[in-house]
Amino acid sequence: MSDYVSQIDIAKYDLWKKAKPLIGRLDIELTERCNNNCLHCCINLPENDLSARRKELSTDELKRIIKEAADLGAMTIRFTGGEPLLREDFKELYLFTRKLGVRVMLFTNACLITPELADFLAEFPPREKIEITVYGMHKESYEKATRAKGSFDAFWNGVNLLLERKVPFVVKGAVLPSNKDEVEEFAAWAATIPWMDHPPSHSMFFDLRCRRNTGKNRTIKKIRLSPEDGLKILTRDKDRYIKGMKEFCSKFMRPPGTKLFSCGAGHGGGCVDAYGKLQLCMGLRHPDTVYDLKNGSVKDAIFNFFPAIKATEAVNPDYLKRCAGCFLKGLCEQCPAKSWMEHGSLDTPVEYLCDVAHAQARYLGLITTSEKAWEIEDWQGRIKRFSKTD
16 A cells, blocks of 8 residues: 555554444345347336336436435345346436445347447446346357347457456356356356456256246246256366365255244345335235335335334244254245245245255265255264364
């Protein structure tokens, strides 16, 4: 540091501790519409869906929500969708957020990034790395996934515009039938991106539609990887996987008990959908768990409505028998949101997620082939032994 500037840890000072933000981050789905039509997507609507567009929050409504989040201390607003860049007022909303001193996290497919927009992002940096999802390393595989002609070239154009202007971004993938053989090629390319400090993550155990569209859900179920095939991808760097899982298991794996919300959903934030409903998380759209911001406030939702929802206890006998006592919670993605998407309830076990978690547990030696994790009594001992092995 220079003689005139020094760097300090403000968390050590009492004034900062007393001024701790009431919320940390707010996610906002600017639209459910998307310029792509990906096979696996849990939310997208057609780009030109006028009915959806008419129902979306107005610019002023979104600014009110963003301002309220900032007043509550939000450090970051995440703009997602759908494809958030479809909103004609995107730059206005982005700039409004940045002028409030709030960082912007942008999730995008990069296909709509123009030279003008790239210049704008370079001039007014988001202060968070942009996150871009990649659907294939070749035109055929990419456009089989997106089902949008010209999307591959548009994606590369957007990526190159950001690279040229040194706008920081990272990439993540989705393992689909069309690109499943390109995982290593994708990882090699991702490693060349200046801001990638770890290998890219991959979606493969896909969520069903958040709005429970049964027709599209059948398509998603067909392209999900089997637990065994997913495990092959997770363990392609075996040493790194084992090391990470030892640390993870020692900290986060334990039975959740009868309380449904054992995760951080709704704690210090939430997700605003395109129509003004505040949700505990992006996937949970059960009508009893969403708060209408058109008739209320972010503060009321987070400090009054959400705590009541998070106190919900499971009543499903199957959940109580299995999930409540299963020590693979953490490794398993079973949660009210997943149950809602799969079954339309909050506490019905999702067999697919159970199978995925048990496949990983068997690989790690936490259970044997014939065991079910909820039957294990000495689960602490198994985790302790696994975490300490060389």
